[in-house]
Amino acid sequence: MRKLPPVIATLTLVALLLASTQPSSAILGIEDLPPTHQEKFADDWWDVDSEPEFDAEVMQSEIGPGKPQQIHVLLTNVGQTTGFDSVNDPASGGAHVTSDPVNDTKAAGKELGYDQEGTTAKNLVATLEGKGPIEVDTRTASSPSPVISGASAQLPFTVTVDEDAESGTYELNLTLSYNYLQDAAVFYDSGNFVPYRYHRRTETTIPVKVTVEENPVFEVIDVEVAEGELRLSRESTVAVTYRNIGQDTAYRAESSLTTKPPFSTQGTVRPSGGASADTTFLGDLAPGEEATATYELSVSRDGLAKNYSLKSRVSFEDSGGNTETSRALKTVLSVRPFEKQFRVVDAELGSELTPGGESALTVTFENTGDRPANDAVGRISVADPFTSTSDTAYLGDIEPGSTATARFRLSAAGDAMPKRYGVDSEVKYRDENGRTKLSDNMKAEVQVGETSGGPLGAPGLTAASAAAALALLALLARRR
Numbered sequence: 001m002r003k004l005p006p007v008i009a010t011l012t013l014v015a016l017l018l019a020s021t022q023p024s025s026a027i028l029g030i031e032d033l034p035p036t037h038q039e040k041f042a043d044d045w046w047d048v049d050s051e052p053e054f055d056a057e058v059m060q061s062e063i064g065p066g067k068p069q070q071i072h073v074l075l076t077n078v079g080q081t082t083g084f085d086s087v088n089d090p091a092s093g094g095a096h097v098t099s100d101p102v103n104d105t106k107a108a109g110k111e112l113g114y115d116q117e118g119t120t121a122k123n124l125v126a127t128l129e130g131k132g133p134i135e136v137d138t139r140t141a142s143s144p145s146p147v148i149s150g151a152s153a154q155l156p157f158t159v160t161v162d163e164d165a166e167s168g169t170y171e172l173n174l175t176l177s178y179n180y181l182q183d184a185a186v187f188y189d190s191g192n193f194v195p196y197r198y199h200r201r202t203e204t205t206i207p208v209k210v211t212v213e214e215n216p217v218f219e220v221i222d223v224e225v226a227e228g229e230l231r232l233s234r235e236s237t238v239a240v241t242y243r244n245i246g247q248d249t250a251y252r253a254e255s256s257l258t259t260k261p262p263f264s265t266q267g268t269v270r271p272s273g274g275a276s277a278d279t280t281f282l283g284d285l286a287p288g289e290e291a292t293a294t295y296e297l298s299v300s301r302d303g304l305a306k307n308y309s310l311k312s313r314v315s316f317e318d319s320g321g322n323t324e325t326s327r328a329l330k331t332v333l334s335v336r337p338f339e340k341q342f343r344v345v346d347a348e349l350g351s352e353l354t355p356g357g358e359s360a361l362t363v364t365f366e367n368t369g370d371r372p373a374n375d376a377v378g379r380i381s382v383a384d385p386f387t388s389t390s391d392t393a394y395l396g397d398i399e400p401g402s403t404a405t406a407r408f409r410l411s412a413a414g415d416a417m418p419k420r421y422g423v424d425s426e427v428k429y430r431d432e433n434g435r436t437k438l439s440d441n442m443k444a445e446v447q448v449g450e451t452s453g454g455p456l457g458a459p460g461l462t463a464a465s466a467a468a469a470l471a472l473l474a475l476l477a478r479r480r
Contacts, residue, residue, distance in 0.1 A: 050118030052147070052180050053079040056206055059154070062213035064318075065161040065246075066327040068137055073174060073208055075126065075143075076152040079119035107186045107193055114184035114195060119149035121178035122199070128157045129173040133165035134210060136172075147178075159210075163327050167212050167247055175205045216253075217246030218314045218326045221290065223333065230335045232262070233301035235435045240331055241292045242314055244285040250316035253282040255293040257312045257331065262303025265295060282314070297333075301438065305337040341369040341437070342427045345403060347444035349410075354449045355385075356414035363444045364405045365427055367398040373429035373437075378406030380444065381424040385416035395427065410446065418450040 059072045124143040130136040138158035147153050182200040186193055219242070226237035240257065244250055256279045259265050265278035280293035293312075311328040318324055342365050350360030363380070367373050376395035382388045393406030410423070422443035431437050 048081060048112070048115035048118060048183075050081040050116055050181075051079055052077050052119055052121040052149070052178065054121075054176060054204070054206060056174050056208045058208055058210050062211045063159070063161060064213050064215045064324065065133070065165045065217060066163040066215070067325070068158055068160045070156055070158050071210070073126070073128070073141075073155045073157065074152055075124075075147070075155055075174075075176075077119065077121060077147045077149050079121075079149050081116045081119060103193075110193055110195070111184055111186040114181070114186065114197065117184075118181040120146050121176075121180055122146045123201075124153070124176060124178040126155050127175045127177075128159075128208075129175065130159070131172050132170050133162035133212070134170055134172065135160045135162075161212055163217050164245065165212050167215070169209050169211045171207045171209050173205050174208045175203060177201065177203045215246050215318060215324065216244050216248050216250035216285065216287075216314075216316055216326075218242050218250075218329060219245055220312065220329045220331055222292075223331055225333075230297070230299055230333055232299050232303050232305060232335060232337060233438050233440065235296065235298045235437070238295045238297050238333065239292050240295065240312060241290055242282065242285075242329070243290045244287055247287055248319060249287065250285045250314070251318070253285050253291070253314055253316035255280050255282055255291075255312055255314045257293070257295045257310060259297065259310060262300040262335070263308070263310065263333075264298045264300070285316075299335055301440070303335060305335050307332055307334050309333075341367065341371075341373065341429075342439040342442065343368050344425060344442045344444050347423075347446065349446065352449045353410065353412050353446065354451050355412055355416040355418070356451075358409065358411040361408045361410045361423070361444070361446065362405055363408070363425055364403050365395065365398070365425075365442075366403045367400050370400050371432055372400060373398045373427065374431070376404065376427050376429040378404070379426055379428065380408050380410075381426075382410070383424075385413035385448075386421070386423065386446075387411045387413070398429070412448050416448050418448050421446045421448060 055076045055078050056073050059074050063069055063071060121143075124147055126141050126143075127139055128136045128141075129139070136157055136159050138156070141155035141157055143153040143155070179199045179201050181197060183198045185196040220240060221243045222239075222241040224239045224241075226239065230236050230238075238257075240255070242255060257265070259278070278295045278297075280295065282291040282293060285291055310331045310333060312331045313328060314326045316324055316326075344363060345366045346362075346364040348362050350362070353359040361380070363378060365376075365378060374397045376398050378393045378395050380388060380391045382391065388408060388410055390407075390409040393408060395404040395406060398404050423446050425442050425444045427439040429437055429439075
């Protein structure tokens with residue numbers, strides 16, 4: 001290291017006064033630099049204690065449990081240049097010593113300016129670590145520009161607080177990684193001021209505090225079907241009971257159940273997938289209180305008999321009047337197969353049904369269930385080779401164990417194959433609560449007979465008519 005020229009004695013004095021406020025051990029020296037850089041910095045003018053330092057705080061005063069939310073960490077660079085050490089060793093000499101004290105003074109001044117840039121953090125990347133009930137979903141954020149001393153940067157992170165998290169203040173760790181100027185050197189050489197800079201990447205961890213607010217938290221504690229069970233092709237009333245297990249009151253709460261096939265409600269139809277949501281008002285619920293919501297559900301006949309998981313949510317206002325929505329609450333519903341409310345006990349044709357012919361069809365249905373079927377209507381669904389001019393018949397009220405007979409008209413196509421067919425039938429009715437129900441599909445067996453035919457194989461051609469036709473052909477042949 002070289003001795004400063006006398007002309008910058010004033011600068012040196014000021015630097016020494018500033019350095020006296022800091023322990024000399026805090027100032028970085030040549031030994032702190034990599035060996036590849038020590039030669040370049042062997043003759044610099046100053047060693048300066050100058051490094052970024054940060055304070056951090058979460059800008060949101062409180063965050064709520066149960067849903068992902070974005071928080072912003074305000075990062076402020078409070079780093080300052082706190083010490084100078086003039087390199088003043090008369091025995092050091094150096095390759096850059098000149099006989100031009102004026103330019104040496106200028107070089108020393110330029111270097112001092114560079115050294116004070118050491119408080120600037122460049123390429124800053126921050127990583128937030130979750131702790132306790134707080135999980136960090138988006139863990140990394142960065143500053144798009146250098147953060148100089150006195151400046152701030154807002155770093156966004158996405159966090160999720162456990163639904164059942166206790167209110168209070170939690171401390172998270174924010175790890176910062178950045179580059180800063182550790183040392184600079186400027187020398188006057190051959191008419192030019194030559195700068196050297198050495199940037200170091202460092203890492204530091206600072207705590208940030210997050211406050212979890214008191215909030216209502218809900219869970220489903222009971223699911224009950226009014227009719228005892230859900231069945232395919234039936235409507236039922238489902239009662240879902242919710243409990244506020246949080247630490248605050250939910251005001252003007254209402255619940256909603258979102259359905260998906262094979263379920264449907266009379267609620268609002270959603271654009272995605274035809275789902276619908278049925279909503280029930282619950283009122284105000286203090287911590288520990290319960291409320292029951294009822295939903296009218298229809299189960300389509302093309303579903304499967306199994307357990308289904310539907311999502312319900314509770315929306316409410318908190319103590320500050322803000323509208324909040326709970327996380328999705330799992331509501332499990334079990335669907336049983338078709339209820340065998342009816343069966344076909346007899347199916348008869350009024351007359352033989354042959355290809356191209358028509359006949360009356362009577363089908364007798366029995367109510368095999370344990371509930372009456374009111375205003376019942378019997379129906380058949382025909383397909384090739386059949387058609388029907390009368391496929392619906394009123395049956396009236398059918399008590400459990402009783403039967404009712406429906407009459408239909410059935411026609412067979414001329415090319416129908418003589419064999420036994422199954423014609424689809426069903427019964428539509430109202431249950432004791434006035435809701436429309438539909439039985440499962442039942443087969444009514446129908447026999448198509450053979451057509452009498454002569455040598456020509458024409459449908460309906462008898463033996464006598466065939467003989468007459470042959471005699472006529474023979475007479476015509478003789479006349480020719």
